[in-house]
Amino acid sequence: MAGEPLYLPHSDAFDDDCAIAYQHAVTHGRYTRHGVAEALGISLDEAAQIEKKLQTLSLLHPTPGEPGTFVPVSPDAAAADLVGPTEAQIRELQQAVTDVRTQMRALEPTYFESRQRRNQAEAFDIVSDIGVLQSMLNDWGARCRTEVLTAQPGGPRPSHFLDNARPLTLTRLARGVTVRHLYQHTVRSDLATTAYVRAVTAAGAEVRTTDELIDRIIIYDREIVFLPEQNVDGRAPGAVVVREPTLVAFLYKVYEHLWTAATSFSPGAEEPTAVTDDLKRSIVRLMAQGHKDEVVARRLGMSVRTCRRYISQIMEELESTSRFQAGVSAAASGMLDDPSGMT
Missing domain, CATH: 3.30.870.10 (Endonuclease Chain A)
Structure with missing residues (x-):
């Protein structure tokens, strides 16, 4: 594979003056600095700079046997001349990538079989x-x-x-x-x-x-x-x-x-009533076990403020004036055992 770096000229090298000069060259069959300078109203030095740009873009090629004479070529031919070597390198790189992937995939059975044997040999690790x-x-x-x-x-x-x-x-x-x-x-x-x-x-x-x-x-x-x-x-x-x-x-x-x-859990769908019932049932169960609000909140993954709001709702639903009374009423109603007991 070629070791030279990939290079393409910047597209902004082709400006309006270059377009007019290229059109002039196509019309007259060759690029003449005097003709381009006259057509554009520019100096011969500027016409020479445009000539160099068109050469860089492969839009002008030297005429065999006539040094210093350049003729225009089609944009397709110029594009092929510019990107051809780069495309060849890309194809070589793609093939190299494919070859590496193929070689690595050939090792997968060995890797997974060996890993499975290692897993059986090493029951567990502690990673600190x-x-x-x-x-x-x-x-x-x-x-x-x-x-x-x-x-x-x-x-x-x-x-x-x-x-x-x-x-x-x-x-x-x-x-x-x-x-x-x-x-x-x-x-x-x-x-x-x-x-x-x-x-x-x-x-x-x-x-x-x-x-x-x-x-x-x-x-x-x-x-x-x-x-x-x-x-x-x-x-x-x-x-x-x-x-x-x-x-x-x-x-x-x-x-x-x-x-x-x-x-x-499907965001956007209607919230199942079972979710709220589960939370309330768990709160009552943890309260009945004597846990404080902070412990209940931590166990259920919620803030203490949210936990206390649920406790207030539960006491209101059970028509209880104390946490103890709420626990007794919940146990008596069977809501701790039967998912349908909490409404």
């Missing part, structure tokens, strides 16, 4: 370095072949996280990878999360919400699971990376259980 963890997530996200399953507790996600995730998720969907997201109900009122969900569901992703989630889970191809590191003080938690097939299969079943019980 956030940079290393992010690199692993990026690598698995780029290499996954069949599906990505995520569960994200804690309510609405930060908008910059969603902005970064959107193009990655859309790329995976375009590759034919199944993507499922599981959030808490409270994300339904968050504008940034709703915008993200609208974009990815339009491309084929599935999103559901539920009242409570156990913890963050990310599963790639049912081969590897990322779980949050626990009981960490003084630094951001990393992740436990699970590869052992039996444990991965168990965690996948846990995810499926959560998914089955969750409610589909």
Whole structure:
């Protein structure tokens, strides 16, 4: 492949004077500086500069046996002369890219077979370095072949996280990878999360919400699971990376259980009454367990202010004057056990 850099003259080199001079040359069968200078009312030096421009654009070629005499050629011939070498280099580069991709694809069976054997040998790792963890997530996200399953507790996600995730998720969907997201109900009122969900569901992703989630889970191809590191003080938690097939299969079943019980989230559709009922039922259950408002709010991924607004609504619906009375009334009515008990 040629080692010379690609070069094309700037299109703005061809101005109105060049066009008139080129027309004059075509009309007279050759380029004459005197004729062009007279036609344009310019000096011979300026006519010489235009001649040089037309030569650079391959619109003028020297006449064999007549040094210093230039004749016009057609624009098609000039274009072929200008871009021909560049097009040849592009074709060579495209072929080189195709060859590299073919060679790399030939290694995929070896890679996946070896990775599967490694997964069986290495049951799990604890990754405390956030940079290393992010690199692993990026690598698995780029290499996954069949599906990505995520569960994200804690309510609405930060908008910059969603902005970064959107193009990655859309790329995976375009590759034919199944993507499922599981959030808490409270994300339904968050504008940034709703915008993200609208974009990815339009491309084929599935999103559901539920009242409570156990913890963050990310599963790639049912081969590897990322779980949050626990009981960490003084630094951001990393992740436990699970590869052992039996444990991965168990965690996948846990995810499926959560998914089955969750409610589909399609921004723009009418809000299911079951979502509000789930939240109220969970609030009453947590209140009955003696949790404070702050704990209830954190468990359900909402602000304390929103949590207290729900508590006020619940007490009003149950015609209770105290939290204790509301808990007793809820238990007596069976609303903690029967999803249809809360209206």
